[in-house]
Amino acid sequence: MSISRGAPKRPFSSMTSRARLARWALSGPPLTFLAIFFLIPTLIMALASFGWPGREGGFSPLWYHDAAGWHFDFTLGNYRDIFTLRLFLVLYLRSLGYALATTGFCLVGAYPLSLVIARARVGYRNLLLLLVIVPFWSNFLIRIYAWMIILGPQAALSRGINAVLGLCGIRAVNLLFSPFAVMMGLVYVSLPFMILPLYANLEKHDPALLEAARDLGASAWSCFWRVTFPLSVPGVIAGATLVFVPALGAFAVPDILGGTRGIMIGNVIEMEFLQARDWPFGAALSIILTILALGATGIAAWAARRGIKAYG
Amino acid sequence: MALLEIRKATRRFGHFVAVREVSLEIEAGEFFTLLGPSGCGKTTLLRLIAGFDTPDEGRILLDGCDITLTPPERRPVHTIFQSYALFPHMTVADNVAFPLRMARVAHGEIRVRVAQALREVQLAGMGERLPQELSGGQKQRVAIARALIDRPRVLLLDEPLAALDLKLREQMQLELITLQRLVGITFVYVTHDQGEALALSHRIGVMNAGRIVQLGAPDAVYEFPQTRFVADFIGTCNLLEGTVRRQTGARLTLEVSGLGELAASARTPVQVGERGVLAVRPEKVRIAAQIVPAPGEVHLQGVIHDQLYLGDVTVYKVELAGGRLLEALLPNSAAGVVKFFEVGDHVDLAWRAEAALFLHD
Structure with missing residues (x-):
């Protein structure tokens, strides 16, 4: 057999024209949907980020035509402000930190859980998965407000912690409206998005591989690090992306649980659009956020692929 | 150890x-x-x-x-x-x-x-x-x-x-x-x-x-x-059910319904009157148009019922008296295409009594 390594696969090379037509017929509607509701708005945002705010909110036209001919009205001022004002740098870094920490906590928390579910007996497995999905049945905001109550100063959790701190002679803390509360909220809402892709990956692993590893002298620990984990990297990347990107732009969780100390870049973007009514500046902020998210996931995917090659 | x-x-x-x-x-x-x-x-x-x-x-x-x-x-x-x-x-x-x-x-x-x-x-x-x-x-x-x-x-x-x-x-x-x-x-x-x-x-x-x-x-x-x-699982084996009628040393005489008395050998203790099977491998069965049985050989007659040409050998399924089928195997050792028998031919079958084992049920 002559198989060259890494040869590109062309699954559609032998397709008939009918099959090609079917492919377009099936993928056309979702592609059109994405183009209209994702690609075009993103381009509008990108353009808007170079404009001036309109007199009553929105943004002023980027170009217009009058008797003197075409006029272009672009500015780099929004970006200059973002890069020169330290406040925004701090907010971006803080959001990045929250998103990274959320991803990390979710990974550490979700991995053992996904593994347990994936290796449970089949009937039991569906029940456990159902339990992971159950929170989605109630509204996102309601669940966040529930955390407000759980972390509130009158709740058992706060009182318990403060009682212990009091015994140690440490000043009482306020759990709510703090970075801690934001972290709790973010991890809580993101956890299922890490569990599900990880489970989907782990569930497909051939149990014979683990038996082979044990048989050939690997301890349970080596089995995990040399077989299970490397094979689960695609699931880890999928889960990390699903958690990291929304966490980076989160605004409802910090808005409700964070108070003034837990503010994230998403809150600022929201304020620019809704309160300050400076759309171009809000657009510039969100374009940078988008670039950050793309960059971070790109690096993660690249690092993971490198990591997997270095294994073994 | x-x-x-x-x-x-x-x-x-x-x-x-x-x-x-x-x-x-x-x-x-x-x-x-x-x-x-x-x-x-x-x-x-x-x-x-x-x-x-x-x-x-x-x-x-x-x-x-x-x-x-x-x-x-x-x-x-x-x-x-x-x-x-x-x-x-x-x-x-x-x-x-x-x-x-x-x-x-x-x-x-x-x-x-x-x-x-x-x-x-x-x-x-x-x-x-x-x-x-x-x-x-x-x-x-x-x-x-x-x-x-x-x-x-x-x-x-x-x-x-x-x-x-x-x-x-x-x-x-x-x-x-x-x-x-x-x-x-x-x-x-x-x-x-x-x-x-x-x-x-x-x-x-x-x-x-x-x-x-x-x-x-x-x-x-x-x-x-x-x-x-074991006889059935490993290889192919003809199994004929019968009852032990007489025993002399390792030699038995088995009564098989429809075929009369057949000689067999036993490698484990057997009691007269016991039921069991007579097991004989197809390659131990001699098949020819006419056989003059040698001393100590079991001799039967039948009609070719079916044949399976496998290239190197041909398997013949022979119908015995009473409708039982017995497999016999013949190597295609002659040069060129040779057909020994056709379906419906009358044939003689024979095997050495030592090749036929009595197995307990």
Whole structure:
């Protein structure tokens, strides 16, 4: 057999024209949907980020035509402000930190859980998965407000912690409206998005591989690090992306649980659009956020692929 | 002392008894095969030896040491899985190096030994490939190299050739025999393919319903099956039910309904009046248009009912008096196309009384 390594696969090379037509017929509607509701708005945002705010909110036209001919009205001022004002740098870094920490906590928390579910007996497995999905049945905001109550100063959790701190002679803390509360909220809402892709990956692993590893002298620990984990990297990347990107732009969780100390870049973007009514500046902020998210996931995917090659 | 000893091992799954009080001794350097139909417990027994499972009762000893509860990673026993279980994210070389890495062998030595092992299985230069880029036979060789690189005391093989096509299977059978002789490691081989078991093994343990029903060298098991199950499962066997009428020493006279009295031999004590079967292999049956029976031969007459031309041999199904069918085998030894008989021909059949075994029901 002559198989060259890494040869590109062309699954559609032998397709008939009918099959090609079917492919377009099936993928056309979702592609059109994405183009209209994702690609075009993103381009509008990108353009808007170079404009001036309109007199009553929105943004002023980027170009217009009058008797003197075409006029272009672009500015780099929004970006200059973002890069020169330290406040925004701090907010971006803080959001990045929250998103990274959320991803990390979710990974550490979700991995053992996904593994347990994936290796449970089949009937039991569906029940456990159902339990992971159950929170989605109630509204996102309601669940966040529930955390407000759980972390509130009158709740058992706060009182318990403060009682212990009091015994140690440490000043009482306020759990709510703090970075801690934001972290709790973010991890809580993101956890299922890490569990599900990880489970989907782990569930497909051939149990014979683990038996082979044990048989050939690997301890349970080596089995995990040399077989299970490397094979689960695609699931880890999928889960990390699903958690990291929304966490980076989160605004409802910090808005409700964070108070003034837990503010994230998403809150600022929201304020620019809704309160300050400076759309171009809000657009510039969100374009940078988008670039950050793309960059971070790109690096993660690249690092993971490198990591997997270095294994073994 | 035997290298591997299994003492009254029993393994139950709920109410189902997969392995039932199996006792077995396997010598160092032996090629031992567990043969049986699917569900007979042979794979369960293999998993008990590998350590993936522990017996509910009984002990397993290796070199006289009790390893019943030793985890698989601490047994000097490796397994070749039916699916090969190569690590898909590792190259061929990394797969083969795995047991050495686990044993913390120095890097330089690993490189040398892996190269050597790949040469031994004719995969030199393939070290950088990934398992999915290999053919079935090549994957098989990687699995063998990986399992043998740290010289285990026992190698367990779980139907390793089942996924290969016929030609490749025959080639791999020969390679396995050569390899086993070369490395001198004890092989315990599991298969449901009786031909494979006969070709490969020093000894065969035939399993049925969780028990070892017969143990012995391939020719002994084939020629002298002790039970109807073994006679039927290994090779093809004509079985004629009858009752013992007379006995003189090892010679019996059996009354078979419709055929009268037939001579047979017995290798176990038999009582007059006992019911059982007369077992005679098709290749022991002489078939000709006319046979003058020699002394000590059983002689019957019949009509050709069916024939199966297999190239090297032709199998004739002969209808006897009373409608019973008996298979006889004739090698196509004459040059050119020769048809000995046609359907409907009258033929004579004969076999030596020693070739017909009486088996208890």
